[in-house]
Amino acid sequence: MTGRAKKARNKPSTDRIEKRVVLRAPRSRVWQALSNAKEFGTWFRMNLDGAFAEGRTVQATVTIPGYEHLKVEMQVERIEPERYFSYRWHPYPSDPTVDYSAEPMTLVEFTLEDAEGGGGTALTIVESGFDRIPLARRAEAFRMNDAGWAGQIKNLAAYVT
Numbered sequence: 001m002t003g004r005a006k007k008a009r010n011k012p013s014t015d016r017i018e019k020r021v022v023l024r025a026p027r028s029r030v031w032q033a034l035s036n037a038k039e040f041g042t043w044f045r046m047n048l049d050g051a052f053a054e055g056r057t058v059q060a061t062v063t064i065p066g067y068e069h070l071k072v073e074m075q076v077e078r079i080e081p082e083r084y085f086s087y088r089w090h091p092y093p094s095d096p097t098v099d100y101s102a103e104p105m106t107l108v109e110f111t112l113e114d115a116e117g118g119g120g121t122a123l124t125i126v127e128s129g130f131d132r133i134p135l136a137r138r139a140e141a142f143r144m145n146d147a148g149w150a151g152q153i154k155n156l157a158a159y160v161t
Contacts, residue, residue: 014138016128017146021153024120025160027112031082033160034110043159044152052076052085069096075105085110091133091141092148104132106145123156125149 023030033039037048037058046060054076062070070093077086088105106129113122127149130142 014142015131016126017130017142017149019125019149019153020122021125021157022115022120022122023157023160027082027114027121029160030112030121030123030156031085033156034085034112035079035081039159043155045155046072048074052079052087054079070094071096073101077107083112091127091130092137092144094137094140094144103134104129106130106133123153125153 033043035052037050037052040052041048041060041063045064046062048058048060050056050058052058052074056076058074058076060072060074062068062072072089072093075088077088079085086107086109088107090100090103091106093100106127109124109126109128111124111126113124115122127145130138130145133141
């Protein structure tokens with residue numbers, strides 16, 4: 001392998017955020033917190049206008065102090081009970097006067113597995129598609145969502161345990 005190829009392979013991804021955590025809760029409990037829109041809204045800190053269902057679009061308002069002006073649209077892609085849940089959204093819609101609907105959406109995926117040794121649930125969260133976001137806001141959307149997922153994992157862990 002050449003030095004150039006090695007360097008490129010070690011470059012951090014700008015297209016995807018991946019977080020993995022072991023939650024000290026049964027898979028059924030973690031699944032309920034992810035797939036039930038009311039519960040999701042509680043730990044994620046947003047008010048959703050309806051239930052999650054494949055193919056359904058759900059509107060939400062962020063309830064985090066200082067971010068209440070943010071509106072979120074989630075297009076539910078796939079639901080595989082107690083294993084996989086995914087949706088698309090516009091990452092970090094920071095300006096309420098901007099219509100982000102023409103921009104590509106990122107894909108958010110939650111994958112649940114039993115933790116090794118039977119001690120809870122291993123959750124992997126992947127958000128991908130940042131390289132398609134307009135360059136003018138790509139880095140900020142990636143940075144804010146990377147930090148956001150780190151915080152949301154803590155909220156989810158506290159919620160399910």
